[in-house]
Amino acid sequence: MINILQKNQINEMLRKSVQEISISKTQHETLVASYEAVGNYLAANEELRRFRPEIYPQGSIRLETAIKPISDDDDIDIDLVCEFSNIPSDWTQKDLKDAVGKCLKDSARYRDMIEKKDGGKRCWTLLYRQGSANNYHMDILPAVVADNYGLLLESFNHTDYSSLAISITDKTLPNYATSTNHAYWPHSNPFGYAKWFEQRCRQRILKAVCESVEEAPKYDASPSVLQDAIKLLKRNRDLKYGGDDDKPISIIITTLAARAYNGEANLYDALVGIASGMSAFIEERMVNGRLVKYIANPVDENENYADKWVNEPRKEKMFFDWLESVRSTVLRLADDAQTGSKAGFEALCGKNVIQRVYESVGQETKQKREAGTLRMGATGLLGSVGTKVQGHTFHGK
Numbered sequence: 001m002i003n004i005l006q007k008n009q010i011n012e013m014l015r016k017s018v019q020e021i022s023i024s025k026t027q028h029e030t031l032v033a034s035y036e037a038v039g040n041y042l043a044a045n046e047e048l049r050r051f052r053p054e055i056y057p058q059g060s061i062r063l064e065t066a067i068k069p070i071s072d073d074d075d076i077d078i079d080l081v082c083e084f085s086n087i088p089s090d091w092t093q094k095d096l097k098d099a100v101g102k103c104l105k106d107s108a109r110y111r112d113m114i115e116k117k118d119g120g121k122r123c124w125t126l127l128y129r130q131g132s133a134n135n136y137h138m139d140i141l142p143a144v145v146a147d148n149y150g151l152l153l154e155s156f157n158h159t160d161y162s163s164l165a166i167s168i169t170d171k172t173l174p175n176y177a178t179s180t181n182h183a184y185w186p187h188s189n190p191f192g193y194a195k196w197f198e199q200r201c202r203q204r205i206l207k208a209v210c211e212s213v214e215e216a217p218k219y220d221a222s223p224s225v226l227q228d229a230i231k232l233l234k235r236n237r238d239l240k241y242g243g244d245d246d247k248p249i250s251i252i253i254t255t256l257a258a259r260a261y262n263g264e265a266n267l268y269d270a271l272v273g274i275a276s277g278m279s280a281f282i283e284e285r286m287v288n289g290r291l292v293k294y295i296a297n298p299v300d301e302n303e304n305y306a307d308k309w310v311n312e313p314r315k316e317k318m319f320f321d322w323l324e325s326v327r328s329t330v331l332r333l334a335d336d337a338q339t340g341s342k343a344g345f346e347a348l349c350g351k352n353v354i355q356r357v358y359e360s361v362g363q364e365t366k367q368k369r370e371a372g373t374l375r376m377g378a379t380g381l382l383g384s385v386g387t388k389v390q391g392h393t394f395h396g397k
Helices: 004-021 025-044 059-063 092-107 149-155 190-201 225-241 250-260 265-282 313-339 343-349 349-373
Strands: 054-058 076-085 126-130 134-145 166-168 283-287 290-294 300-304
Touching: 004 265, 004 283, 004 313, 004 343, 004 349, 025 076, 025 092, 025 134, 025 250, 054 059, 054 190, 054 349, 059 134, 059 190, 059 250, 059 290, 076 190, 092 126, 092 134, 092 166, 126 300, 149 313, 190 250, 225 265, 225 343, 250 265, 265 313
Parallel strands: 076 134
Antiparallel strands: 054 076, 126 134, 134 166, 283 290
């Protein structure tokens, strides 16, 4: 059992670790500037603007759970939705996606950034290459929304998330080039998910800006406990599995963590509760006559985030191996606080990160000692409460 001083020490280490792994303010501003530039370009295009395109971020940038890649060879990613509210009635998914692709290919700025000239499964991907540690890519998802979608966003009251669903494109589907009925197109609900997640964070509700380009969330140096916990879990996942394609996907980690979060006020208690409680939200359901693991999209019960586990069992095994590992790692933090070890912190965040954190803590400790504010707790831990520690001189006096 750890005492309050030890818990405070753990939380300080975790807080500084989150700062180390989070994308910086400069990186965030770079991503937002690129996103806004693409959005403004698409919205101003003569062929597209009559269809009233609106651009907004989704995924980790919108949820504010983005982290730095472990390797400089890896990309930061930014996911965008490009919505249209009044496309021609005879347009198919292919027509919509091709229109966005043509617009990008017509741009001297963007045409050479396109990863695949025929587009991905659902998105158009732009590759930004600005040197080591500054590479990122942007996935642009074409979508169709109801004419009154803007009003729905403004008046949304956190009761019917399904009302915020959008129709998207998917070139692997048989009706991709034939169906003009949006009801039969694939659906997604990134905005509804963001609203649900914000509620789970118990934070302010981000106001929707219903303009051609929606304002991205501003860089927040003090995000919620849940957001910080998810960043640490994702970092641990990346440390354990690197770039393995079968590693646990972020949407599963984010969803299970958000469901397991009970509003804990500090990061250590939140991590303990989340790591212990995530498995309780993995169901088993009958799907097509087969009992499968089911992790429901919180804003669309018909979507199973673990649907690939059925045919790719290695993904399921890696997830549960990771979950067992991260539970042990989080519980080890208490031992670290009592013994002075760094093993748990290093397993959670990586040796390089924890080395920088310890250096930062050491510098702060030195400054407090010199200022005469450093105190020794009853357990021997250094902090700001307890018995005052005498300053040191070169003569040992």
